[in-house]
């Protein structure tokens with residue numbers, strides 16, 4: 001096993017990829033430009049009607065994974081959360097939670113419109129302030145909010161839970177003078 005891990009590290013080094021030993025890569029291969037770190041919770045033991053207080057349930061953490069964007073839409077209930085395929089293949093179907101944190105590059109000072117769409121509930125925090133509350137049990141629903149940002153970097157956090165049935169999570173923004181789009185991977189900094 002140690003030899004195998006050594007070979008994996010060698011292979012990653014040869015590919016020029018960063019391997020962060022503090023993050024559990026369930027597929028053992030980091031995704032390119034994956035700068036959004038999501039802590040994943042198994043909520044199968046809970047009765048869910050809204051996002052739980054993740055700080056109070058550390059025992060339900062099942063690991064962390066990094067993704068490049070929040071752009072997940074699963075139309076097949078039986079599939080795993082497609083952004084995380086090859087990782088939590090058998091677990092991310094029903095009753096799970098995510099707490100995702102990332103550093104966002106802001107190019108222009110001004111009003112940015114954020115749109116957070118999810119099934120079931122989600123919330124968006126920017127620099128520690130809740131700016132979108134899209135919580136509770138529901139099918140895919142989008143909530144929008146205008147936020148004044150200063151050029152530089154902002155810390156974003158998205159909390160999410162999936163209860164039963166279909167599931168989705170998408171985070172879009174509209175920069176000043178721009179169009180609404182999924183926040184692209186290259187705007188999340190390492």
Ligand SMILES: [Ca+2]
Nearest residue numbers: 120164165166
């Ligand atoms: Ca659902």
